[in-house]
Amino acid sequence: MRLDVFTLIPGAFAWLQERRPVAAVLGTELDLRIFNYRDTTPLSAGQVDDDPYGGGPGMVLRVDVVAAAFDAVYKGVPEHRVVALSPKGRQLDQELVEGLAVEPVLTLLSARFEGFDQRILDHLCTDVVSIGPYVLSGGEIPALAVVDAVARRLPGALSEGSGEVESFSAALHGGLEYPHYTRPAEFRGWGVPEILLSGDHGRIATWRSEHVRSVT
Numbered sequence: 001m002r003l004d005v006f007t008l009i010p011g012a013f014a015w016l017q018e019r020r021p022v023a024a025v026l027g028t029e030l031d032l033r034i035f036n037y038r039d040t041t042p043l044s045a046g047q048v049d050d051d052p053y054g055g056g057p058g059m060v061l062r063v064d065v066v067a068a069a070f071d072a073v074y075k076g077v078p079e080h081r082v083v084a085l086s087p088k089g090r091q092l093d094q095e096l097v098e099g100l101a102v103e104p105v106l107t108l109l110s111a112r113f114e115g116f117d118q119r120i121l122d123h124l125c126t127d128v129v130s131i132g133p134y135v136l137s138g139g140e141i142p143a144l145a146v147v148d149a150v151a152r153r154l155p156g157a158l159s160e161g162s163g164e165v166e167s168f169s170a171a172l173h174g175g176l177e178y179p180h181y182t183r184p185a186e187f188r189g190w191g192v193p194e195i196l197l198s199g200d201h202g203r204i205a206t207w208r209s210e211h212v213r214s215v216t
Contacts, residue, residue: 001029001105001150002031002033002104003030003105003107003108004033004107005107005143005147006035006066006107007034007035007143008037008038008048008138009138009140016144020158021151021152021154022151024156024157025151025154025157029155029156029157030154032147035073037061037066040065043065048065049061050062059112060111060116061112061115061120062117063117063120066109070124077124078107080103080104080105080107081106081107081126082107082124082127083106083107083126083146084116084121084125084128085108085109085110085139085146086111086115087115087133087134088115088128089128089129090130091129096129097146097149098153100150101149108146108147109124109125110140111138112138113137113138115139129142129146130142131146175213176215177212178207178211178215185197193207
């Protein structure tokens with residue numbers, strides 16, 4: 001999979017590339033490319049945003065800046081899936097992650113502060129995605145979330161079997177994961193449920209299924 005991220009803060013993605021799951025698949029299952037809008041902007045002095053028509057506070061990423069970046073990288077508007085990260089979009093969930101993870105090529109667009117010129121969303125993107133009903137100072141954190149969520153679905157990203165039984169997995173019928181406990185069996189008077197220490201795997205499976213249903 002090739003995953004391209006367009007951003008004003010390319011350094012925000014450096015740490016992610018040094019750690020699993022991204023580090024485990026970089027150069028094999030994942031080709032991650034980071035592009036800075038300022039490197040290809042048609043405006044002087046590295047300008048990329050402007051005041052919105054109609055007035056009001058804040059600055060908006062210009063449509064000609066994103067188009068110029070696409071021209072430089074793709075020689076025009078790409079034919080593959082392009083996702084803009086914005087509070088206006090469809091909320092990210094595991095179903096959407098699974099769909100994005102099977103794309104051979106995927107582009108993510110992030111913007112700062114007030115976001116995108118609407119024409120970017122209308123004409124240069126295929127999807128608009130939000131990571132939640134709140135406002136951040138930019139799209140880098142949402143883009144990091146998408147990169148991480150998508151990368152961990154790629155072959156070799158996780159230890160064998162570690163992604164098979166977790167929240168939203170098929171093994172849990174799309175539900176939330178049951179509680180986990182580890183040693184010590186008792187700490188400050190907080191004990192592990194006795195059933196998990198019983199060795200009765202049938203009862204344990206039933207207990208876990210009940211918790212999946214109760215917390216989902």
